[in-house]
Amino acid sequence: MVDLSVNLCGVKLQNPVIPASGTFGFGAEMSEVYDLNVLGSISIKGTTFEPRFGNPTPRIAECPSGLLNSVGLQNPGAKVVAEEEIPHLRQHFHQPIIGNVCGFSLDDYRACCELIAPKVEIVELNISCPNVHNGGMAFGTTPDGAASVVKAVREVCHKPLIVKLSPNVTDIVVIAKACEEAGADGLTLINTLLGMRIDIRRRQPVLARKMGGFSGPAVFPIALRMVYQVSKACHIPVVGCGGVASAEDVVEMMMAGATAVQVGSENLRDPFVCPQIVESLPSVMKELKINKLSEIIGIIE
Amino acid sequence: MIKRNLVVMRNEEVASKIFRLELAGEIPQLVAGSFVEVEVKGQYLRRPISVCESMPGKVTLVYKVVGKGTAQMTKLVANDVVNCLLQLGNGFHISDSCRKALLIGGGIGTAPLYQLAVELRAKGIGTTLVAGFASQSEIFYQKEFAKVCDKTLYATMDGSFGHKGLVTELLPECDYDYFYACGPTPMLKALNAAVTTEGELSLEERMGCGFGICMGCSLMTTHGAKRICKDGPVFRKEELIW
Numbered sequence: 001m002v003d004l005s006v007n008l009c010g011v012k013l014q015n016p017v018i019p020a021s022g023t024f025g026f027g028a029e030m031s032e033v034y035d036l037n038v039l040g041s042i043s044i045k046g047t048t049f050e051p052r053f054g055n056p057t058p059r060i061a062e063c064p065s066g067l068l069n070s071v072g073l074q075n076p077g078a079k080v081v082a083e084e085e086i087p088h089l090r091q092h093f094h095q096p097i098i099g100n101v102c103g104f105s106l107d108d109y110r111a112c113c114e115l116i117a118p119k120v121e122i123v124e125l126n127i128s129c130p131n132v133h134n135g136g137m138a139f140g141t142t143p144d145g146a147a148s149v150v151k152a153v154r155e156v157c158h159k160p161l162i163v164k165l166s167p168n169v170t171d172i173v174v175i176a177k178a179c180e181e182a183g184a185d186g187l188t189l190i191n192t193l194l195g196m197r198i199d200i201r202r203r204q205p206v207l208a209r210k211m212g213g214f215s216g217p218a219v220f221p222i223a224l225r226m227v228y229q230v231s232k233a234c235h236i237p238v239v240g241c242g243g244v245a246s247a248e249d250v251v252e253m254m255m256a257g258a259t260a261v262q263v264g265s266e267n268l269r270d271p272f273v274c275p276q277i278v279e280s281l282p283s284v285m286k287e288l289k290i291n292k293l294s295e296i297i298g299i300i301e
Numbered sequence: 302m303i304k305r306n307l308v309v310m311r312n313e314e315v316a317s318k319i320f321r322l323e324l325a326g327e328i329p330q331l332v333a334g335s336f337v338e339v340e341v342k343g344q345y346l347r348r349p350i351s352v353c354e355s356m357p358g359k360v361t362l363v364y365k366v367v368g369k370g371t372a373q374m375t376k377l378v379a380n381d382v383v384n385c386l387l388q389l390g391n392g393f394h395i396s397d398s399c400r401k402a403l404l405i406g407g408g409i410g411t412a413p414l415y416q417l418a419v420e421l422r423a424k425g426i427g428t429t430l431v432a433g434f435a436s437q438s439e440i441f442y443q444k445e446f447a448k449v450c451d452k453t454l455y456a457t458m459d460g461s462f463g464h465k466g467l468v469t470e471l472l473p474e475c476d477y478d479y480f481y482a483c484g485p486t487p488m489l490k491a492l493n494a495a496v497t498t499e500g501e502l503s504l505e506e507r508m509g510c511g512f513g514i515c516m517g518c519s520l521m522t523t524h525g526a527k528r529i530c531k532d533g534p535v536f537r538k539e540e541l542i543w
Contacts, residue, residue, distance in 0.1 A: 025514040029531065033302055033512075045516075053519065053526050058507040060517040062346050062370065069509060074516040074526065206507075216345055268510040269346055271386070272304060 002285045003292040004278075006040070008237055008260045009160035009185040011096050011121050013040035016250060016293065017278050020241050020264035021046050021100035021124065021164070022071065026085035030271065031092035038275045043098040043188075043262060044081070044089070046126050049112040051077035055131060061197040061206035066216020066243070067265060068195050070209040072131040073102055078115040086119045096121035100164070102129060106152040117159045125153055125184075128166030128191035130213045137191075140166040143178035150182035162186035162239060167219075167226060168194050176230040188239040188262065189230060190223045216265040217243040224256050231257025231298050245273065247280040251288065257298040302388050302512050303329075309381040310359075312374075317438035318366045319409060320375055322350075323359065324383060331355040332392030333416035334483075334503055334535045337362060338511040340384040344370045347386065349511050349530070351413035351483070351503070353442075360387070363441060365409040389511050390534050393417050393481055393501055399426055403477035403500075404450070405468055405492055406432040407484020408439065413503060415442055417481055418449040427451050429475050433468035433488065437461035469495040490543050503535045 004015035021043040024030055036042065054074030061068040075081065081099075089097060099120035103109030109125070117123050127140035127149050139145040150163055163179045165172060167190040176187055192213025197206040205211075223242025231238045240258030244250060245266040253261045266273045281293070290296055307326035315321045331337075331352045337360065338347035348370045354361035366372050377383065393413075402421050404414040411432045421428045430446050433456040440462060446453050454471050455463030464471055468484075469491050480500030482492055489502050506529045509517035513531025520527050522540040527533060 023510075023515060025516075029513045053521060054516060057518060057520070059519070060346070060507045060509045060515070062344060064345070066345055067509065069515065069517060071516045071519075074519055265345075268515050269340075270304075271302065271510070271512060271514075 002282045002290065003294070004281055006260055006294050008239070009122060009162065011160060013096060013260060015040040015278055015281065016254065016258075016260040017274055018043055018098065018239070018260055018262045019267055019274055020262035021126065023264045023267040026081065027089040027093060028085070031089070033271055034275050036093045037095060038278050039095060040260060041096045041098055041122070042089070042093060043100055043124055044085070045075055046073050046100045046102045046129065047075050047078050047081045047112060047116055048073055048102050048104070049078050049108050049115070051075065051080070056208040058206060058208055059212070061212065063195070063197065063214060063216065063218065065218035066214055067268070068197060068207060068212035068214050069192070070131045070207045070212035072209070073129055078112045082115045082119050098122045098124050100124045100126050101153070102126040104132070106148060109149055109153050110156050113153045114156050117157045120159065122160045122162060123153075123157050124188055125149060125161060125163045126191070128164050130166070130168060130192060130194045130211070131209065137166050137168065140175065141169050143174050146175050147178040147182035150179050150184050154183040160185040162188055164188040164191055166191050167222060172226050173229050173233045176234050180234045180236050184236060186237040186239065187230060187234065188241055189226050190219070190242045193219055193222070215242065217245050219243045220249065224253060227253060227258050228256040228300065247277045247284040250277060250281065251284060251290070251296065254293065254296050255298070255300050257300070259297055302386055304384065304386050306382050307385050309377050309379055309383060311379055312377045314375075315363065316441040317436075319439060319441050320364055320366070321353070322362045322364065322374065322377065324362070324385065325359050328358055328360050328387060330357050331360055331387060333420050334392035334413050335388060335390045336511070336534065338386040338389060339374065341370045341373050343373055346509065347511060348374065349389070349508050353412040353415050354419070355416055363409070363412040386511060390530060391532065393503070393535050395420060395424060395426070396479055399479040401477045402426050402428045403475050403480040404428055404430045405480060405482040405484070406430065407468060407488040408434055410484035410503070411442070413483050414481060415445060418446060422449045429477060430454070431456070431468050431471050431475060433457070433484070435459065468492065472496065493538060493541065493543055496538070500538050501535050502538060502541060504529050504533055
């Protein structure tokens with residue numbers, strides 16, 4: 001019997017497979033599609049203190065081996081998420097939940113976290129959304145900005161706090177270290193890469209907001225490289241995210257240094273990908289002579 | 302939502318750049334106005350295509366070539382296997398009080414109205430089809446609609462077939478107590494002002510998932526934010542804000 005369990009910031013996960021925030025809603029729709037309890041955890045849709053409709057459509061653009069999105073943090077607000085969405089998910093899902101907290105100011109992040117943190121096992125601080133102004137990524141692209149949010153939220157967050165980082169920076173290691181020093185318990189990387197497409201017949205950008213976040217299998221090598229660099233430089237767990245689409249990808253991310261792995265875009269094209277990954281992990285482990293999955297975390301020197 | 306590997310029975314051009322794809326396999330009866338997400342070789346995202354004809358074990362999709370994904374779909378041949386997500390979207394709703402239905406189609410948006418026309422006929426509801434196309438070369442399913450509708454009226458922008466001009470200009474000729482529409486957004490907007498009864502409109506948008514989790518195709522309605530893929534694509538007239 002192989003052991004798939006991992007320990008993420010003191011929270012035991014039965015396996016390392018986690019649907020990434022923004023690619024799984026609040027779990028309600030997917031609970032009708034398969035039994036969510038096969039998953040290690042779920043990172044729920046990015047939540048802001050106030051409700052948000054998000055950006056104008058089109059918000060989605062096809063790309064080679066991936067897609068652009070400019071959804072813009074559409075969510076019903078922290079109160080509804082805390083009082084309705086998370087309790088609803090709990091009815092179907094009996095594993096740890098990760099709450100994804102976003103904001104536009106330090107007070108905003110704090111207020112959102114105060115409502116979400118008591119309802120979840122882990123808080124994921126989103127300082128890397130490329131699709132909103134004056135928030136999200138604005139904090140996540142400088143070490144001081146990132147540290148200021150982590151410190152502010154740390155004061156009100158009594159749950160493990162992991163910070164989701166943006167790849168749209170010169171050196172992600174500097175940002176990662178700043179978050180660790182400011183009190184983060186873990187890091188998720190990466191959020192989407194800022195991209196753009198143009199409809200050459202209409203002579204217009206495909207996205208209404210012109211630019212959006214690029215994700216999908218195309219970004220896997222970039223995410224893997226950043227997971228490797230950051231996990232070597234920091235002493236806190238890293239959650240690998242970016243283009244993961246198979247059990248082999250999960251193993252590769254973990255060898256690079258990831259303690260757990262998030263699956264994002266692939267949920268959109270194959271709603272059954274997460275349970276398929278969980279199902280095929282034991283045979284991939286057997287083939288690779290891995291008995292305990294946590295033993296391969298960061299084995300690449 | 303279910304995921305199925307389906308077998309291509311045929312895939313043929315039925316009008317200019319408009320193809321009919323017939324798929325067979327383990328398929329339940331699909332709701333008129335619902336859609337299928339088709340996996341396309343070389344494309345990351347699936348392509349959402351409305352159901353044109355449905356019966357258990359078989360589904361017919363009529364699609365227009367508008368980009369690389371739909372161009373790739375035209376290369377499918379008999380016996381190819383295509384992975385599809387089925388039972389997506391809400392579909393049209395047939396009201397008990399509807400006696401005389403008006404179907405209004407614009408271009409490829411006419412496709413989902415066919416299955417609806419079949420179902421309306423089965424319920425003994427009289428139907429009139431008003432369909433608009435850019436040109437006669439794009440008209441498809443003319444004979445099929447004629448068999449299941451009491452009356453069919455066509456408009457073409459270039460006047461090559463039927464009335465020259467817009468579908469909305471044909472509405473005063475029609476007798477109806479409920480309408481169903483699908484077509485380009487400018488057409489839906491214009492007819493929303495021109496129709497005199499309640500009815501339903503089917504919308505389209507670039508989609509990420511097609512089953513309600515990515516928030517890629519959101520729409521603000523009189524009842525708050527809705528997802529075109531999951532809460533729609535069919536909305537009641539009074540829900541829409543123009």
